Structures are given as C-alpha cells and as structure tokens.
Amino acid sequence: MSEQILKRNLDLTVEELIKQNAQLKVENKDLYKHVSKIDNKTAGWLRLLWFIPILGWVIYNAIMAGRKANPKYLNQVLPIKEKIARNEFQVVYNEKLIEDKKR
Numbered sequence: 001m002s003e004q005i006l007k008r009n010l011d012l013t014v015e016e017l018i019k020q021n022a023q024l025k026v027e028n029k030d031l032y033k034h035v036s037k038i039d040n041k042t043a044g045w046l047r048l049l050w051f052i053p054i055l056g057w058v059i060y061n062a063i064m065a066g067r068k069a070n071p072k073y074l075n076q077v078l079p080i081k082e083k084i085a086r087n088e089f090q091v092v093y094n095e096k097l098i099e100d101k102k103r
Contacts, residue, residue: 009094014101017094024087024094031084038076042067 009017046063049056067073 009090009097012097014098017098017101021091021094024091028084028087031080031087035077035080035084038073038080042073 009020012020043060043064046060049060052059
C-alpha cells in the first residue's frame with residue numbers, strides 16, 4: 001500500500017505536494033488530540049497525586065506505566081500512533097520530493 005502512495009506522489013506537482021503536507025499535518029494534530037483524550041481518560045483521578053511533590057510523581061508514573069501496558073489502552077492507541085507515523089513519513093518523503101523538483 002505505501003509503495004503505491006509513494007509512486008503516486010512522484011507524479012504530483014510541488015503545489016500539490018505542499019497541499020498534501022498541510023493536510024497531513026492537520027490530520028496529525030487531530031490524531032494527537034485524540035491520543036491526548038485517551039491518555040486523560042486513562043490517568044483519571046491519578047492526576048491528584050501530583051499534589052504530593054515527589055512521592056506523588058513516583059506513584060503516578062508507576063501506575064500509569066501499568067495502565068499504558070494494558071491491552072485495552074494499547075488497542076485504542078496503537079492504530080492511531082501507526083497512522084501518525086505513516087503521515088509523518090509521508091510528509092518527510094513529500095518534502096524530499098519537493099526539494100528534488102525545485103532543483
């Protein structure tokens with residue numbers, strides 16, 4: 001699938017590549033917001049531990065590490081993060097194509 005996308009982008013003009021990069025960056029912002037919402041739900045009441053200076057931070061990080069390793073959390077977040085990674089790779093690839101076409 002990704003090979004088809006990369007080959008297709010070879011035919012695009014510089015303006016189309018720039019437009020596509022802008023769309024991908026906006027999509028990534030939305031995806032990061034979605035991951036943030038999931039993280040907030042996962043943290044829940046644990047944020048109150050931040051009121052206990054050092055001990056609260058240690059307890060918070062220990063519990064959150066366990067919650068983030070939970071399959072329920074991973075099944076929600078991993079597909080989103082994979083999409084973010086693909087979009088970022090596409091942006092880098094498009095920027096390389098833009099540089100090559102401007103030469």
